[in-house]
Amino acid sequence: MLRVYQHSESPAPKSRTARPEHGRFRARGSGTSLALLQHVKLFISRRALDSGTAVKVDGWLNAAGVAALFEACAGIPPPLVLDLSDLRDADPDGVAALQRLATADATIVGASPYIQLLLHNQGA
DSSP: OOOEEETTOOOOOOOOOEEEETTEEEESSOHHHHHHHHTOOEEEEEEEETTEEEEEEEEEEOHHHHHHHHHHHTTOOSOEEEEOTTEEEEOHHHHHHHHHHHHTTOEEESOOHHHHHHHHHHTO
């Protein structure tokens, strides 16, 4: 499950307890401890800017995270800024979602050369 935090929100208190379940961990807690134990691949946060709202996408954006990305961007009045400075990779569904948001007047900032290449080559 992906969790979207507002910038003013903070994760629940850290819990370091986990127990193995079928070779994987079942986390007790949330936030950073859950991310570390469950190997969460995507973290999306929002923050207010002087001239709009920024949605920061960290980690790996795949098909499973596209709905969370659209949910995080829903209802945000323009201008929307997508901060991809910590986005490491995206599958074709993730790239298509980013392109769709960019086409809808979102501004992409901080994308690495690799992510820029994905964004430009996917549509070709």
